Amino acid sequence: MYSRKNALHYHAMVLPGILLLLLFSVVPIGFAVIAFQNFKPGRGITGSEWVGLENFHYLFQLPDSRLIFFNTIFLAVLKIAANLIVPLVFALLLNEVRVRFLRKSIQTIVYLPHFISWVLLATIFFDVFSLEGIVNQALGLFGIDPVLFYASNRWFPAIIVATDVWKEFGFNAIVYLAALTGINPALYEAAGIDGASRFRQLWHVTLPGVKTTVILLATLALGNVMNANFDQIFNMYNPLVYQSSDIIDTYVYRVGLNDLQYSLGTAVGLLKSVVSFILVVLSYVLASRFAGYRIF
């Protein structure tokens, strides 16, 4: 039932939003041409010199760039793996709890950190992992010398991954829990009558029931390989651990906005955007082909 008059109204409903997206998402993509310039703020885009791919050549020669690309992918991949597995284990455990009240209470508590900002959490963790912090005190009970977590390139990446999992596992478990409630109870009954132990039920009924979800999430995670979470790292890192945790986004911020090397910062950012975009599109294509996933 098509009505031209209705369609006009629909256009009117989307237009304000589209306009704002044009102004604040598309126009910046236009400004990204300065990646191909030697941009000087005083001269503007029209007055600055065009240098072709020079910024990109330069960035490939920088020793920093290899490090930040490595750190980004390393931290992101670790987080992806941990954020797939830990929530799954948690959801499987919670699924075994039959008392509704307990389930609800546990869920209520573990979702909470997801809604607290990294600014606040970073401040809290800074205290928790400090020399007199509770972690070092706990280690002290076992006779282990205090560790300067925030100054150690060995420990810091582990802390980044662990705190990220701490914040997000409850929230990430929601999707798994939804998949688990979707499993037909008759399957468990049948397995029970056949004498299958709980472990065998887990193996033969529960895990196959969440398999598709796990595969889907893993595929979609491919799009996040370049994304190590700026908000977290920016709030937690310091110069002593740049070597192990400086990522593309934090580097772009420092070079582009702090040191005012606009063109270089834009070039690094643009490179990341393009690679991420390709990865996300690829992950969507794979997910729609193998799991019938559609975004809209």
Added chain:
Amino acid sequence: MVGQNSVRNRIIDGSILAVLFLITIACLIPLLHTVAVSFSDKTAADAGRVFLTPIKATTASYAKVLDDGQFFQAFLISVQRVLLGGLLNFVLTVMMAFALSKDAKQFPMRNVYMWFLVFTMLFSGGIVPWFMTIKYYGLLDSIWALVLPHAVQVFNVILLMNFFRNLPKELNEAAEMDGAGPWYVMVRLYIPLSLPSIATVTLFSIVFHWNSFFDGLVLMSKQDHYPLQTYIQTLVTQISAQAMTSMSPEELAAAMAVSNRTFNAAKIIVSMIPILLIYPFIQRFFIHGITLGSVKE
């Protein structure tokens, strides 16, 4: 056999509960610790003697927070931002989700708009061009710089749109038969029928606006214009980067220890209050809202 099985089952259930209990505690400890520090005596906290219960309980830190004009100012800016941003998000999300929930037959341009939305969600020019754009518009140091760039939350639009599409089509058709226009259908039918989902996306946008710090840091040049999270962020990084690189690890640790533990803890707790206040509502709605919206058969 049956008896043996049930004993075994109980042991398994017991151990599962124990593990879950530990996990839950692990989620709470850092937060409870911060609460304890915020209510503790300053010297005890600085010596690291506080764990989960305040030592020499005092509300001195909170009194100090209430006296801190900058904190208050930043808090107000954040409230302003949440109100403006939340309202704008709500209006735009509902309108866009409603129009885009129509299929291509009713709304021929629908798929073009959809691809455009997804594109803007997935591709960005990076933060330097983003900063230049907002500077070019002359929005630096204005509250609108914190609100307008995030006016459309594409993810929320898609979430709500998927929900709208699951509502029975006959509803819409019947209403149009009776002569109702699209705006009437949206306001009188779709909104009342999707309150849980709308609440979910609105709460998401409120949390987003309350928690954002980066745009405040980059787009506001004066401290008086910082929203709360940005203000807190700058407190923590008071030790400048240059100073840090020149310090030895021990010196750095000493410099960090001087920071005002109890005062900062109180600031953190106060900044968390709005989130804790709306959290029960998020809890009630969001699982429902998310699972219905994200996976389509």
